[in-house]
Amino acid sequence: EIVLTQSPGTLSLSPGERATLSCRASQSVSSSYLAWYQQRPGQAPRLLIYGASSRATGIPDRFSGSGSGTDFTLTISRLEPEDFAVYYCQQYGNSPLSTFGQGTKVEIK
Amino acid sequence: QVQLVQSGAEVKKPGASVKVSCKASGYTFITYGITWVRQAPGQGLEWMGWISAYNGDTNYAQKLQGRVTMTTDTPTSTAYMELRSLRSDDTAMYYCARGGRTTAADYWGQGTLVTVSS
Numbered sequence: 582e583i584v585l586t587q588s589p590g591t592l593s594l595s596p597g598e599r600a601t602l603s604c605r606a607s608q609s610v611s612s613s614y615l616a617w618y619q620q621r622p623g624q625a626p627r628l629l630i631y632g633a634s635s636r637a638t639g640i641p642d643r644f645s646g647s648g649s650g651t652d653f654t655l656t657i658s659r660l661e662p663e664d665f666a667v668y669y670c671q672q673y674g675n676s677p678l679s680t681f682g683q684g685t686k687v688e689i690k
Numbered sequence: 691q692v693q694l695v696q697s698g699a700e701v702k703k704p705g706a707s708v709k710v711s712c713k714a715s716g717y718t719f720i721t722y723g724i725t726w727v728r729q730a731p732g733q734g735l736e737w738m739g740w741i742s743a744y745n746g747d748t749n750y751a752q753k754l755q756g757r758v759t760m761t762t763d764t765p766t767s768t769a770y771m772e773l774r775s776l777r778s779d780d781t782a783m784y785y786c787a788r789g790g791r792t793t794a795a796d797y798w799g800q801g802t803l804v805t806v807s808s
Contacts, residue, residue, distance in 0.1 A: 582752065616794035618735075625785055625801055626727075626735065631794035638796075669735050674792035677749040679725070681735040 583607055583672050585682035593690040600657040602685045604670035609650050614674035617646055617655045620684075621666045629668075630655065657687075665689050692716040694786055694799035701805045702776050709772040710802045712786035719767040720744045723790025726760060726771045728782040736782075740790055741769065749791065776806045 584607040594600055604615070612633040618626040628637040630646035633653055643658040657664055667686045673679040697711040712724060726738040739750035741760040748760050759772045769786055784802045787795035 614792060618795075620735075625798040626787075626795070627798070628794055628796045631796075637794075667734075671735075671737070671794070673789075673794060677791070678751060679737045679740070681727075681737055684734045 582678055583610065583675060583680055585670055585672060585680055587668075587670060587682035587685045589685060590683075591686045591688060593688050594660055595690045596660050596662055598660050600655075600660055600664070600687055602655040602657075602668055602687075604648075604653040604655070604682050606651045606653075606672060610653075610672045610675050612649050614672055615646075615648070615653050616671045616673065617644075618669045618671065619664075619666050620669065621663075626669065660687070692788065692797045694788060694797055696784075696786060696799040696802045699803040699805070701807065703808055704777055704806055706776050706806075707772060707774040708776060708804050709770055710784050710786075710804070712769040712771070712799050714767045714769070714788065717788070719762075720764060722788045722793070724760070724762065724769040725787045725789045725795050727785045727787060727795070729785070730779070730782045733782075738771070738784075742790060743769065773804075776804075778806050780804065781806045 586605045588603045615633040617630040620626045634646045667684045670682040693715045695713045720743045723742045725740045741748045743762045761770045786799040788797040789795035
């Protein structure tokens with residue numbers, strides 16, 4: 582099973598600041614099959630990024646994804662109030678089994 | 691528009707079974723898989739498994755093998771997830787999402803809360 586480790590656990594930032602979230606895999610992951618999700622309290626997750634760097638439909642361009650191999654990054658260029666949430670990475674398609682990272686909470690400083 | 695509508699909350703006793711439904715609309719059902727994800731209270735997302743709506747192929751998380759069954763009913767565009775021998779640590783919000791083995795989960799249901807308590 583591929584283990585995804587996200588860091589930091591919590592990121593305390595102010596609106597307008599840049600957020601950089603990391604997702605590290607225990608073995609190499611195809612970039613085609615790495616996704617990022619946002620989850621706000623009381624809501625279902627929302628797909629932000631698929632294929633490591635492609636934005637999902639309707640996702641603002643302040644969200645961007647990058648990386649390859651075992652290291653992937655989600656960047657939010659300028660935090661808006663609605664961006665304070667928990668973010669998860671997921672690998673899929675690299676094996677029959679998919680896994681999620683444990684999540685990074687982005688909170689208001 | 692794509693929608694996934696799940697069945698309502700359930701309360702079950704330890705050892706019982708639960709079957710959650712997920713009715714899809716707004717797209718051709720058999721062209722996408724359905725992924726199931728759960729989230730225990732205050733915890734992260736846990737991938738449970740996936741089913742192809744085209745041919746019924748499934749992949750289940752190893753820790754759930756033998757207790758979970760995922761099925762689909764094409765005429766009603768509905769997916770089902772049954773979990774047996776329920777334990778207290780199965781208490782969670784259960785989500786279905788459109789997505790398969792090589793596609794990310796792009797549309798999600800509203801979630802179904804399953805509570806396991808004696």
